[in-house]
Amino acid sequence: MTYNLKQALEILERTPNTLNAWLTNLSDEWIYTNEGDNTWSVFDVVGHLIHGEKTDWMIRTRIILSDSENKTFESFDRFAQFENSKGKTLQQLLKEFSELRVENLKALKQLEIKESQFGMKATHPELGEVTLKELLATWVTHDLGHIAQITRVMAKLYKDEVGPWEAFIPILNK
Amino acid sequence: MTYNLKQALEILERTPNTLNAWLTNLSDEWIYTNEGDNTWSVFDVVGHLIHGEKTDWMIRTRIILSDSENKTFESFDRFAQFENSKGKTLQQLLKEFSELRVENLKALKQLEIKESQFGMKATHPELGEVTLKELLATWVTHDLGHIAQITRVMAKLYKDEVGPWEAFIPILNK
Numbered sequence: 001m002t003y004n005l006k007q008a009l010e011i012l013e014r015t016p017n018t019l020n021a022w023l024t025n026l027s028d029e030w031i032y033t034n035e036g037d038n039t040w041s042v043f044d045v046v047g048h049l050i051h052g053e054k055t056d057w058m059i060r061t062r063i064i065l066s067d068s069e070n071k072t073f074e075s076f077d078r079f080a081q082f083e084n085s086k087g088k089t090l091q092q093l094l095k096e097f098s099e100l101r102v103e104n105l106k107a108l109k110q111l112e113i114k115e116s117q118f119g120m121k122a123t124h125p126e127l128g129e130v131t132l133k134e135l136l137a138t139w140v141t142h143d144l145g146h147i148a149q150i151t152r153v154m155a156k157l158y159k160d161e162v163g164p165w166e167a168f169i170p171i172l173n174k
Numbered sequence: 175m176t177y178n179l180k181q182a183l184e185i186l187e188r189t190p191n192t193l194n195a196w197l198t199n200l201s202d203e204w205i206y207t208n209e210g211d212n213t214w215s216v217f218d219v220v221g222h223l224i225h226g227e228k229t230d231w232m233i234r235t236r237i238i239l240s241d242s243e244n245k246t247f248e249s250f251d252r253f254a255q256f257e258n259s260k261g262k263t264l265q266q267l268l269k270e271f272s273e274l275r276v277e278n279l280k281a282l283k284q285l286e287i288k289e290s291q292f293g294m295k296a297t298h299p300e301l302g303e304v305t306l307k308e309l310l311a312t313w314v315t316h317d318l319g320h321i322a323q324i325t326r327v328m329a330k331l332y333k334d335e336v337g338p339w340e341a342f343i344p345i346l347n348k
Contacts, residue, residue, distance in 0.1 A: 001207065003332060
């Protein structure tokens with residue numbers, strides 16, 4: 001499947017409402033338990049998605065499209081959510097994520113990006129040369145990857161509860 | 175996290191609306207592409223969830239709670255959806271799944287299962303002896319596992335589009 005903006009927007013637009021339908025008013029144990037040391041809870045993942053909306057996708061899109069001579073991205077802080085989410089509820093985070101996503105997609109549409117611009121380049125601090133299309137396709141797969149992470153974190157909470165069915169539910173051992 | 179019916183219902187109740195928010199009116203390529211030979215598309219996964227509602231969870235719960243002398247489950251048909259979903263749209267499947275889930279959770283609540291019944295047993299044709307608690311906990315992790323599968327199927331459609339970011343999105347190689 002070749003990247004195109006219309007189909008990518010279908011996923012990006014649906015993520016906030018999907019998370020709202022799924023995570024609103026869950027018990028604390030579903031939300032705040034992680035997979036062990038140095039892993040994330042559902043709450044942490046939503047905070048991470050917020051940080052991406054604030055500092056990654058549209059910031060980097062604008063850098064690629066700019067006339068700047070030095071198009072090097074800043075490193076993405078994968079741990080910013082631990083500070084930024086402090087004192088907030090998951091409900092507040094979900095609302096913040098929804099609002100940021102709506103703003104960002106509005107801004108993305110206003111850029112009226114054409115396929116002829118998909119090959120425009122910038123430098124990623126760790127990955128080297130990347131294109132606009134790769135950045136925009138990554139935004140989509142990043143959403144999907146973190147939805148998968150949320151399912152895994154929650155499913156594992158019942159790993160010891162399913163008995164021999166563990167053999168049939170691969171996510172419990174990922 | 176120890177299984178309890180209240181927290182399990184939180185997940186089971188949210189799955190239909192989560193899928194509706196996520197999958198309604200997506201382009202055909204998101205819905206009908208699978209991961210290769212003998213794998214499932216998003217459409218196939220939703221059909222499989224329907225078959226579980228019809229033939230697995232509540233049927234087996236009732237068998238365990240029954241006074242029958244022979245409490246052996248029938249094998250679950252993991253391929254029934256290929257026949258049953260024929261000629262239907264994903265929208266029809268999502269509606270069917272939602273309705274079946276609502277009915278099943280209503281029936282589950284009416285059983286007023288007590289923790290003292292969690293250890294009641296039946297025989298699974300492949301796994302041997304299983305308990306009611308294990309069956310009910312598996313229902314939850316089965317939902318979550320298939321949500322993860324849907325994210326993976328969709329994310330992989332952009333595997334060749336993300337360039338070097340593939341290294342940061344583990345779901346693309348699962």
